[in-house]
Amino acid sequence: MNRLIEEIPVILCKLERIFPSAFFDSMEHLPIHLPYEAKIPGPVQYRWMYPFERFLRHLKKKVTNKAKVEGSICNAYLVEEASTFCSYYFEPHVNTKLRKVPRNDDGGKVETSEGLLSIFSFPGRPYGQAKSRRLTDKEYHQAQTYVLLNCDGVQQYVKIFVEEVVENTPNITDTQVDDKLENEFANWFKIYIWLEVKKGLD
Structure with a gap:
């Protein structure tokens, strides 16, 4: 902080030799005080005024x-x-x-069907003219993964998948686990369910 306090005025003086005077306003002058304010009062969230200014703007909009x-x-x-x-x-x-x-929910009647996955049970109706197109392999995989990871009925299998990944790779990070969920879970889930069904038939 002490170094910033010393160097910022020098940097501004150098900028004044390059840019016209119209470039300099209060915003360019502000960095001179910021290091001192950060050093003395401490974290900014305990002393800034922006929440109150936003609330005052909210009130000023009501002036008639x-x-x-x-x-x-x-x-x-x-x-x-x-x-x-x-x-x-x-x-x-x-x-x-x-x-x-x-x-x-726009207040209209919503058609509901029994047996739907939880992710498809939210109220809603089609809007506009329907259009059909083929999804690319990447889009299909992304949609499939999104539906599976956001469905309540699949969460138990997500937990099983994560446990297997952590068991097979003990030093894996949370970021790497998330990557495996996005890239490998859909295919793993398909194979896992197929094996469970096969066990039931046997």
Whole structure:
């Protein structure tokens, strides 16, 4: 930090010899103070003002009477707090900001079928005109892997696969395990289920 405090003014002086004066504003001057601020007060997350500035922007958007800005902000804040508090006492069927409908639920009737995998049981309907095309081998593998890894009924087999990988390769890292899940799990799962079915038939 001490080195940064000493070198940043020198670097800015060198930049002033290259760039026109219009290039330099408060942002170029700011690095002079940053090392000192990092050294003395400590981590920035305990003292920065950005969350409060974002919240003030949220309140300023609610200003309707520009002659009474402070009053408008106070009223907007009170209305928001009161409505949030009251929303906890509404009937369960009333949708509020804190009780939004699911992402793909638009209120329409959804056709459901028994026996579907959990990943295909979310509410939703087709949108727009249907189009068909062939997937490349890479796209097919990615879609297959995504469905398997995000299906609740397959999680027990994911655990078995990971245990086998760790047992066969004791020093393997978590990143390497994730790579094997993405690249090898779909084929392993296909063979594993085929062997289980074959055992049942025998």
